[in-house]
Amino acid sequence: MRPIRVLVAKAGLDSHDRGAKVIARALRDAGMEVIYTGLHRTAEHVIQAAIQEDVDVVAISLLSGAHLTVVPKIIEGLRGQDAGDMLVLLGGIVPDEDVPPLREAGVAAVFGPGTDTSEVVDFIQGHVRTGSPA
Amino acid sequence: MSELAERLLVGDRRALARAITVVESGGAERAELLSRLHGHGGQAHVVGITGAPGAGKSTLVAALAGALRDAGERVGILAVDPSSPFSGGALLGDRVRMGTGEGLFIRSLASRGHAGGLSRATADAVRLLDAAGFSVIVLETVGAGQGEVEIMRLAHTTVVVTVPGLGDDVQAFKAGIMEIGDIFVVNKSDLPGVNITARDLTTMLMLAPPRPWSPPVIQTSALKGEGLDKLVKAIGDHGRWLREAGRWEGRAADLALCRFEEAFAELAVRRLRAVAEASGTWQAAAEAVARGDLDPYAAAEQALGSVSGAWTSV
Numbered sequence: 146m147r148p149i150r151v152l153v154a155k156a157g158l159d160s161h162d163r164g165a166k167v168i169a170r171a172l173r174d175a176g177m178e179v180i181y182t183g184l185h186r187t188a189e190h191v192i193q194a195a196i197q198e199d200v201d202v203v204a205i206s207l208l209s210g211a212h213l214t215v216v217p218k219i220i221e222g223l224r225g226q227d228a229g230d231m232l233v234l235l236g237g238i239v240p241d242e243d244v245p246p247l248r249e250a251g252v253a254a255v256f257g258p259g260t261d262t263s264e265v266v267d268f269i270q271g272h273v274r275t276g277s278p279a
Numbered sequence: 280m281s282e283l284a285e286r287l288l289v290g291d292r293r294a295l296a297r298a299i300t301v302v303e304s305g306g307a308e309r310a311e312l313l314s315r316l317h318g319h320g321g322q323a324h325v326v327g328i329t330g331a332p333g334a335g336k337s338t339l340v341a342a343l344a345g346a347l348r349d350a351g352e353r354v355g356i357l358a359v360d361p362s363s364p365f366s367g368g369a370l371l372g373d374r375v376r377m378g379t380g381e382g383l384f385i386r387s388l389a390s391r392g393h394a395g396g397l398s399r400a401t402a403d404a405v406r407l408l409d410a411a412g413f414s415v416i417v418l419e420t421v422g423a424g425q426g427e428v429e430i431m432r433l434a435h436t437t438v439v440v441t442v443p444g445l446g447d448d449v450q451a452f453k454a455g456i457m458e459i460g461d462i463f464v465v466n467k468s469d470l471p472g473v474n475i476t477a478r479d480l481t482t483m484l485m486l487a488p489p490r491p492w493s494p495p496v497i498q499t500s501a502l503k504g505e506g507l508d509k510l511v512k513a514i515g516d517h518g519r520w521l522r523e524a525g526r527w528e529g530r531a532a533d534l535a536l537c538r539f540e541e542a543f544a545e546l547a548v549r550r551l552r553a554v555a556e557a558s559g560t561w562q563a564a565a566e567a568v569a570r571g572d573l574d575p576y577a578a579a580e581q582a583l584g585s586v587s588g589a590w591t592s593v
């Protein structure tokens with residue numbers, strides 16, 4: 146069984162990277178292959194990285210408040226490149242009222258401050274196909 | 280599989296990325312895909328970049344790739360990192376230093392625990408990038424163990440990266456990495472001590488047994504973009520030298536033979552095991568090993584001995 150591959154992405158001018166790193170490490174420790182983009186990536190860069198790394202999950206961390214613009218853009222880009230099947234997760238500071246439109250746009254789940262990392266691991270393991278690719 | 284191959288050949292990056300996943304996963308699909316691509320590629324210059332953790336390999340790879348791209352090359356990057364032996368997972372962070380990598384194709388590969396398997400998956404991934412039309416393929420690995428030395432055999436040109444002020448580095452060089460370097464880079468030339476390190480390296484190279492190609496020592500600052508032109512030139516020079524010395528084609532044949540041996544071994548094991556399992560001798564031997572009734576070597580003989588064929592007498 147091939148390991149689940151996850152892109153942990155930071156987009157925009159947001160420099161809060163603790164949450165992203167905590168999540169990245171937890172997923173690694175759960176046996177996943179985690180590719181971290183580093184800070185200050187554009188939506189286009191996140192899309193390209195997700196495609197090139199052929200990940201199962203795109204895990205976006207945003208604490209800057211830019212989620213309503215950046216996240217739908219990433220999802221649209223993935224769909225436009227035949228990668229609409231990737232599971233998109235969002236974490237960070239996201240006000241409750243923003244969750245429904247994000248879910249509408251294609252975000253599978255939103256995780257806020259205080260999230261237990263095992264919750265995220267369980268969610269991914271429960272939602273990603275781990276059969277053979279292509 | 281054939282549709283994937285077609286899309287890869289016309290430059291579809293999604294297809295290339297998927298294809299790498301296929302070869303990483305192994306099995307019949309890999310064999311089918313690689314067979315389809317036979318005869319495509321063969322032109323790419325494969326450049327390996329290795330060196331101690333934190334030497335600046337990823338930063339250098341990105342800067343180098345940018346310079347090569349500006350010179351009209353199509354550059355693909357494979358960044359190889361070890362998987363955790365405990366969880367099997369991996370944190371692949373080379374992209375962080377590679378910036379946005381505009382116009383580049385970058386793929387991170389994890390070792391996934393199987394010795395030898397890493398170099399094979401990497402070799403297959405190189406084949407795919409080659410078939411997809413990349414003219415330069417850059418491989419990054421941490422130059423620590425035997426596995427990495429294996430990977431570096433895939434490269435036409437191996438660049439060994441060191442940094443000033445690491446006394447240990449010279450020790451590491453003695454331990455074997457010295458022989459595999461075609462080009463030596465002292466990175467972080469913006470830091471003090473670069474001249475001393477470069478001089479030490481040059482001395483060591485002079486003391487080493489003479490080789491048909493004399494590796495140059497180049498100072499770079501990947502961070503500031505200094506010395507890259509020299510590195511680009513040295514890589515080009517080495518590639519030309521390989522071709523002129525008739526070594527380029529020989530390497531391709533060696534690598535193909537190596538893949539053949541691996542493929543043969545894999546097929547043989549898979550088929551023999553299937554026969555032993557069908558007759559139940561595999562399970563019997565495995566259980567005896569687990570109980571401690573039989574030592575693993577004798578068990579292997581027993582399981583294999585039950586599979587009849589002309590080869591059993593060899």
Ligand code: B12
Pocket residue numbers: 158159160161162163164165167168203204205206207208209210234235236237238256257258259260261262265
């Ligand atoms: C530490 C901190 C900083 C540090 C960041 C250090 C670093 N390297 O990360 C510093 C001091 C640099 C900083 C700066 C700023 N900060 Co600040 N910062 C915080 C603070 C106090 C804690 C964030 C943190 O690290 N938490 C610990 C980590 C582990 O938790 P986390 O990120 O929430 O992650 C968890 C979950 O959210 C989730 N998660 C997160 N990402 C992801 C991703 C996925 C895929 C999943 C599944 C889960 C997940 O899992 C994690 C584990 O539970 C928060 C307040 C708060 N309590 O959240 C403000 C906060 C985020 N900061 C804020 C602001 C405004 C700023 C500044 C703009 C302040 C300023 N005026 O200069 C700057 C901006 C800097 C920039 N360019 O981005 C605001 C953001 C407001 C908003 N979005 O509406 C906050 C909410 C404070 C506030 N209440 O106003 N900050």
Ligand SMILES: Nc1nc2c(ncn2[C@@H]2O[C@H](COP(=O)(O)OP(=O)(O)OP(=O)(O)O)[C@@H](O)[C@H]2O)c(=O)[nH]1
Pocket residue numbers: 330331332333334335336337338339373376421466467468469470499500501502503
């Ligand atoms: N001063 C200076 N720092 C550099 C230079 N090149 C890289 N660095 C820094 O060195 C650190 C490590 O760089 P990386 O490119 O990640 O090194 P690496 O060899 O790829 O590291 P691993 O993949 O973890 O083995 C980073 O903080 C870089 O910014 C340089 O030329 N000068």
Ligand SMILES: [Mg+2]
Pocket residue numbers: 336337338372373419
């Ligand atoms: Mg690196």
